[in-house]
Amino acid sequence: MGRTSVRPLPVGYDLDKHFGFRGRSARDSNRPDGAAAVNAVAIDTATDVLSLAVSTAAQRYYYQAEAGLRHGQQMMPVLAWLLQQASLPREAIELVVCSDGPGSFTGLRIGMACAKGLAAATGARLVAVPTLDALAWPLRVWPQPVAVAIDARKNRFYVALFHGPHKLTQDLDITPAAFEKLLEQHAADGPVLLTGPGAAQLHGRLNAPQRTQRDTHWRAGAAAGLLELGRLKAEDGQYAAESHGPNYVRVSDAEIGVLRQ
Known part of the structure; x- marks a missing residue:
């Protein structure tokens, strides 16, 4: 199977409209999550896609592109x-958010090291969020269960099922056959x-692909x-503690080798 084609998003791309947040500024107390506005940076390097965001009280800026194994070269x-586009000096950053897995072992380590x-360097607080939860969040208003998948x-x-704001399963490392058994419980x-x-x-x-509806968008x-x-977690x-590390879900090949000795 070919990789999903992903292009860099233009500065100021209206993902808020795509996610249903149109018309609400970051200062608006009526936001659906009720979260306070802060100058925040989000870093996701869990997959082949480098996904970054900068948020201020006035605007949000997003970037994403297929990075392959070049996260470390491209991210900083x-x-x-992005910070320049947002007119946000580094010392004004209040919150740094990163994905903590599951995903690429190397990618997760790079992203978390950068976030820490x-x-x-800035005195900002650090929050770590499960990768699958972050990917599912925009679809919390979907009426049916949602399965988020990362190629492992x-x-x-790596799969987890959600329905609305609720997580139905833990983060799983499963085969397609095991996923189909999972669908028997949730696709009725x-x-x-x-x-x-x-x-x-x-x-x-x-x-039995008819049990799923693929999100082509x-x-x-x-x-x-x-x-x-x-x-929300910051509120x-x-x-995240200084010692916080990625949640790999899967045991690494190196660890398997040690266990077999």
Whole structure:
């Protein structure tokens, strides 16, 4: 299966309209999540897509592009460019949000190291958000269950199911066959919406794809969801400790080798 084609988004691209937040500024106390406005940066390097966002009281700026294995090379120059577009000096950053897995082991380490470094350098607070939760957040108003998938390679996928704001499963590392068994429990009232960067690959490997409705419009990356969930966690005081590390879900090949010794 080919990779999803993702283009860099123009500065100021209205993802808020895409996600149903149109007409609400970051200062608006009537926002659906009730979260306070802060100068925030969101960093997602969990997949092949580099997804970044900068939010101020007046505007949000997003960037995403297929980065492959070049997250480390692209992330800091792009982030500096976004901050410049937002007229936000680094010392004014109040909150840094990053995805903490599941996803690419290397990508997660790069993103979290960058987020920790930025928080330490600016005095901002750090929040870590599960990758699948951030990807599902824009679809919390969808009437049917939603399955978010990331290609985990080796014919396996990182998957979690959601319905509205509720998470129905933990983060799973499963095969397409195991996912179909999961659908038997959650697709009784209609097809499950299958979304995320691994949706096309997973959908193509199902024996009964009619149990899912593939989200063909997925383009947003995780950064927008990270901003929203990051603010909510910050309001609840759920900041990441300095020792916080990625949630890989899967045991690494190196760890498997050690366990076999």
